[in-house]
Amino acid sequence: MKMGESTEESKLEIVMFPWLAFGHLIPYMNLSNEIAKRGHKISFLLPKNAEIRLQKLNLYPNLIKFHKLTIPHVDGLPCGAETTADVHRSLESLLATAMDELYDEIKSFLQNLKPHFVFFDFAYWIPDLAREIGGIKTLFYRVVCPAVTSVTSIRSPDKSIFMASTAAELVKPPPGYPSTTVVLRECEAKLLSFIFHEYGKGVTFYERVKKGMTRCDAIAMKTCREIEGNFCDYISTQFEKPVLYTGPVISELKKEPLEEHGLSNWLEKFKPGSVVFCAFGSQLILEKKQFQELVLGFELTELPFLLVVKPPQGTSSVEEALPEGFKQRVQEKGLILDCWVPQLEILRHKSVGCFVTHCGYGSMWESLALCDCQLVLLPRPIDHIFNARLMEKQLKVGVEVEKDENDLFTKENLCKAVKCVMDKDSQIGCLVKENHKKWKELLSSPGFMSNYIDNFIQDLRELLIEKT
Structure with a gap:
């Protein structure tokens, strides 16, 4: 803050430097809009090829300025790769190496700008860099479920902690951890072993997250205390620093047309609340067999369905991966697309009654706060x-599709989950609908989300008052 300014009068200057993935870039952009809406300045660091997509989301271009980064080439990365959308998951470690090689460019940028704050997540070296420059506070802004953070950044790097010896093992918290636990089956627990693999040159994913959270001035979470406060309290205790809440930070609703791909006319053909809508995000690609189980499961429900999904692995189009005779059988009842669609507008359409979601954190909040659909969870x-x-165990707002010991689902289990929530006489369906209604009323109540942002900004000002 400048001399003579009160905390209320001062305007903050903030640098955003998220991980090079749209699942991180977009939440950082949404938060930037909320902060800029209150008159503060944002410098947003992003790869060149991400600018076009994020430019459309920038609601305050006079206050949010993009600084385009040229991502260094690292041997093994495809030419021109700049985000995780450009690489296979197995190459993300090389992309992390490329991000770390931006150190000198970021240092020069921060030295010239001297912002009040830098928000970051995977660039674990930002806190040390900020201290070297002096006068800059750093926030580790986490845009995934706090339960994930508590598992991947706190526990001792002993893989046995995560391995389940039975099919319903709990990931057991240390003494004093809140009562809410996360149930992981053996095949899922083993997936957590990736955090001990190299993620960038000479650093594991575990070290990358833990170092960032240990060295920053404060941790910020894209959540609210009412839903995930117990996890955040635990994280605050373990790292001995404040955890700030931004609230869910859902992007502002914009009326987007459904005419493209004939969606409007197609949806209008069906009764209110009868259509099953399934979307798996922009990056998830299913194996061909799982894709076929998915579409056959929807066929078994005998309900109209709209599926938005990428072509399965090893195929060039969705159509070529369809089971034999499937297209003829579903005819006008099923619509499958492999392109971008306005998800929120679809969820809010009167004909849509069920949302089968991959449970991305952004989709989780959107489905909780902005739609009335029954929720089927297919993470x-x-x-x-x-x-x-x-969503299933604590909030009780949806039903998860059962999977086998290899983390695979069947068409029968998908159909069973959809029928469970869509059957008007289902006790479980009525329960999750009532709980969903309760949480939606809270999250969409007047002032709920804006109050979180206002309090968050006040928390930032109080951090500035502390001696750097």
Whole structure:
């Protein structure tokens, strides 16, 4: 703050430097909009090829300025790769190495700008760099479920902690951990072993997250205390520093047309609340057999369905992966697309009654706060599994599709989960609907989300008052 300014009068200057993945870039962009809405300045560091997509989301271009980064080439990365959307998951470690090689460019940028704060997540070296420059506070802004953070950054790197000896093992917390636990089956627990693998040159994923959270001035979480406060309290205790809440930070609703791909006319053909909508995000790609189980499961429900999904592994189009005779059987009742669609507008359409979701953190909050659909949970990546268990076990707002010991689902189990929530006489369906209604009323109540942002900004000002 400048001399003579009160904390209320001062405007903050913040640098955003998220991990090079749209699942991180977009939440950082949403938070930037909320902060800029209150008159503060944002410098947003992002790869060149991400600018076009994020430019559309920038609601305050006079206050949010993009600083385009040229991502260094690292041997083994595809030419021009700049985000995780450009690489296979197995190459993400090389992308992390490329991000770390931006050190000198980021240092020069921060020395010239001298912002009040830098928000970061995977660039674990930011706190040390900020201290070297002086006068800059750092926030580790986490945009995944706090339960994931508590597992991947706190526990001793002993793989046995995560390995389940039975099919229903609990990931057991240390003494004093809140009563809420996350149930992981053996195949899921083993997936957590990736955090001990190299993620960037000379650093594991575990070290990358833990160092960032240990060395920053404060930790910020994209959540609210009412839903995940117990996890955040535990994290605050373990790292002995404040955990700040931004609230869910859902992007502002914009009326987007459904005419493209004939969606509007297609949806209008069906009765209110009868259509099953399934979307798996922009990066998730299913194996061909799982894709076929998915579409056959929807066929078994005998309900109209809209599926938005990428072509399965090893195929060039969705159509070529369809089971024999499937297209003819479902005819007008099923629509499968492999392109971008306005998800929120679809969820809010009167004909849509069920949302089968991969449980991405953004989709989780959107489905809780902005739609009335029944929720069927079909998580894929490990962090999405935590989101699904939160929604099913703690909030009781959805039903998860059962999987086998190899983490695979069947068409029968998918159909069973959909029928469970869509059957008007189902006790479980009525329970999750009532709980969903309760949480939606809270999250969408006047002032709920804006108050979180206002309090968050006040927390930032108080951090500045502390001696750097």
